[in-house]
Amino acid sequence: MTTVTVWNEYRHERENDTVADIYPDGIHATIAGALDDHGFDTQTATLDEPSHGLTDAVLADTDALIWWGHAEHDAVTDAVVERVHERVLDGMGLIALHSSHYSKIFTRLMGTSCSLKWREAAETERLWVIEPTHPIAEGLSQFVELPETEMYGERFDIPQPETLVFCSWFEGGELFRSGCCYTRGAGRIFYFRPGHETYPIYHNEQIQEILANAVQWADRSTGTGSEFGNSEPIESIDTSDVRTVH
Amino acid sequence: MTTVTVWNEYRHERENDTVADIYPDGIHATIAGALDDHGFDTQTATLDEPSHGLTDAVLADTDALIWWGHAEHDAVTDAVVERVHERVLDGMGLIALHSSHYSKIFTRLMGTSCSLKWREAAETERLWVIEPTHPIAEGLSQFVELPETEMYGERFDIPQPETLVFCSWFEGGELFRSGCCYTRGAGRIFYFRPGHETYPIYHNEQIQEILANAVQWADRSTGTGSEFGNSEPIESIDTSDVRTVH
Amino acid sequence: MTTVTVWNEYRHERENDTVADIYPDGIHATIAGALDDHGFDTQTATLDEPSHGLTDAVLADTDALIWWGHAEHDAVTDAVVERVHERVLDGMGLIALHSSHYSKIFTRLMGTSCSLKWREAAETERLWVIEPTHPIAEGLSQFVELPETEMYGERFDIPQPETLVFCSWFEGGELFRSGCCYTRGAGRIFYFRPGHETYPIYHNEQIQEILANAVQWADRSTGTGSEFGNSEPIESIDTSDVRTVH
């Protein structure tokens, strides 16, 4: 059974009434509840817990980690980022949501600035399915419409996605690559754009469906272990050379 | 005119006779000399210079940076790595050579461990051209043969290359993706495997030809500037929404 | 010097007044004129010429072929399609425009249906630059706006592009991958969406700039020749095996 850990800054919900009205128990609780309904084994972790709730034990027990950060990226310690990074390379899935494009863990995995354009005007977003047979798009129709969203616009400074599953149209005239798949080490990564804290995005059933699909896709419990380091030859060759600096 | 800066640790050449015999003035001097012959404007920088020779002024004047590191990756300061990283995202090309797979700047750009298998046995390597029409392969025949090399073997823990230009066959039975292209931000990156310090790889004219091609490819002085940040709508929409947390 | 051949069905312009008013000498003449102004050596070819104007001699002399087809894809003979296909694999660039998504040569190179959604309502299109440092985007600002276009919408049934340079936003609510790069054999292929016959798209200077960039990118006069077929071993191995069926 797939175990998902939903991580959230969990600050806006405690400091801003608009956000609190939408997510009284936090964005993480809403997402974890939805994934629980989809049959996953779920747990949550937040910024203000010790180790941000992401101890080695928690990560070892996590098949896919969902990450929601926004205003406090710098408050996440480098030690925790390093720990999460290693777990991703070791095979844990990572789903980076919305403003997590600027999180330390996502930019660390991408290697780029992950900058973009944005606007908060409660405008319409239409998530078009670009690759309809990708597992993350399973069960969707041609597009998902969100009546009120924050806009994110291109240029989005990311490495070219391995697969572009969704691309968003915005009422104000922009578009954005909003569902992007990557592999890093043994881990699968999915960046998913929707989710601004002042709109009830994660209560949307289609968005929940996509998150469930993404968790399923990102969890690959199997896989060949890799061997690294100094290595004996397989063919019979002369190994007497001594010009080594190592 | 393209300006290339060749960076080198420049320690082995001063500490090990085998290396000093092959590269009396350092690997950087040999490569810079070859690129000078190919018509590039060249300069060099080394670890033990102030700021490792990579000041803002030097980087601003560099179209493509060649990097050779091996045993002293940790001695490169984070500040310099950060500076180089920003210049790559801003459009400077980067050519990471051989053991630089483990350099801070390359792993920072890749987001993965960049681990691999290796062996020093002076064995034969044959660099096969996988994409013969790629600019970096221009002028080559089917393969380049190197009679004595260190072996690097798969699994090489890198993000899937945007283009795989070369793949190496080794006498001892392994193979390796040895010419890998990436784009990160506005910068082009080429990882090129050959180049162990105890073999005269950078004196090989075909290797020099490949380096010259790679510099040419990695230098793109042009390009549209990107705009990031808060952005007014292009279409006429209602922007009176006030539910912002920003 | 790069030689471009602009191919056009050249039927609409002779049969429909709206089209004739915009392109009195044909779409091919307008495009060829613009590319001539950009310094290319240009020639044209049309459906109703013998061999559709695409003899072996013409193709051998062509570095990049621009293709505009719409209602008469089936009238292009298979022999000419085969000839063009071979020239592309041999290194000639191909730029497939607009409704040429359904041309025999483009679907032959893609291997898919190349189906899409469409609507003719003279609506606004905004071509966003996704990869601002790609050579085809050189000199552009963030987007190109076309006040009146035919809409093409996703799902566009193509192989995942090697590079997605442009993506289009449409007033009616759709989006579309409108600038897609591919390599097939030694040839470079660019699919470029704009260009419906009843709107003056190819008179737009930014569109002409993109076409000039695309021709430059698609022409690679150089490249290593490939060797195929039965091949002697490079290493010393026993070749006495006789269990062959060939």
Next chain:
Amino acid sequence: MTTVTVWNEYRHERENDTVADIYPDGIHATIAGALDDHGFDTQTATLDEPSHGLTDAVLADTDALIWWGHAEHDAVTDAVVERVHERVLDGMGLIALHSSHYSKIFTRLMGTSCSLKWREAAETERLWVIEPTHPIAEGLSQFVELPETEMYGERFDIPQPETLVFCSWFEGGELFRSGCCYTRGAGRIFYFRPGHETYPIYHNEQIQEILANAVQWADRSTGTGSEFGNSEPIESIDTSDVRTVH
């Protein structure tokens, strides 16, 4: 349950004693037997059956089609190729084995010549796992060794694979991209190199394991249906424009 159809020319086995000794009931029977043991619902089809055994009914009932062809590619009728092509775009998986690189269906899907270098000398091949966490590599160790194979060497004229799962080392000095994934329309395609008729490749348990993994990967019974063709706007726009040629 996944239904696999194994297609084979089935001529060599009836005409050549060496091949008959290895595959007395045909390559298709050996592969189908192995997949049956892996829990798949299997059936076979061969060249000399009516419609080459690939009727609409058979294809409609096939989740993944395995294809082995060699000397009789031209004997496969275009009508059957067209039928298989449509089923692949519609979602049926295709696994093209060994000399099927030159089959009509594979070259039709790739759009390139699919040429390569080859040699029959019963030499050693070592299939290295490049992407150890890909589902097709599940359960394997670092490489699979085949003591006697036909050599295939680069340049292999294919479109750049979406994922390169295996790359082969050959005793004679060459290498080859031997496990290549593609998506075309709704179908997944895997090219897998091993399998020459005069060596007992398909009796190898690791090869059978890979084929089982590939079938599992290629079968995606689910997926969003795509909508194509003329399309009403989603946003409220003026659709009164009458400048149409359609």
